[in-house]
Amino acid sequence: MKPSKPVSPSSSVATPLFAMATPRSLAIARKGIKTDREFSALMSALMSDLIDGSVTPGVGNATVNAGGKLLKVVEMRLKYGTKRGDREKTLQLTA
Numbered sequence: 001m002k003p004s005k006p007v008s009p010s011s012s013v014a015t016p017l018f019a020m021a022t023p024r025s026l027a028i029a030r031k032g033i034k035t036d037r038e039f040s041a042l043m044s045a046l047m048s049d050l051i052d053g054s055v056t057p058g059v060g061n062a063t064v065n066a067g068g069k070l071l072k073v074v075e076m077r078l079k080y081g082t083k084r085g086d087r088e089k090t091l092q093l094t095a
Helices: 023-029 035-051 057-081
Strands: none
Touching: 023 035, 035 057
16 A cells, blocks of 8 residues: 655645625625515525525525525415505414
């Protein structure tokens, strides 16, 4: 068996090709998502962030899953929510 060469700590770490930029979707998410336009802007920015590598696939997947659940709650509120007076519908989650 051939003895292995010693490896310096710096040679075992990959050097990034470019510095990680702050994801564009992060600024949108920090403000909160209240409208369909904000949701669309978040998803569009997230797609760009995934492509340019500033967001990991795991974070992208989690964000998309959370977004899907957000849309489901909005759909359920419109379908099953109750309206009191002239206020918008509210979905009661517990009995």
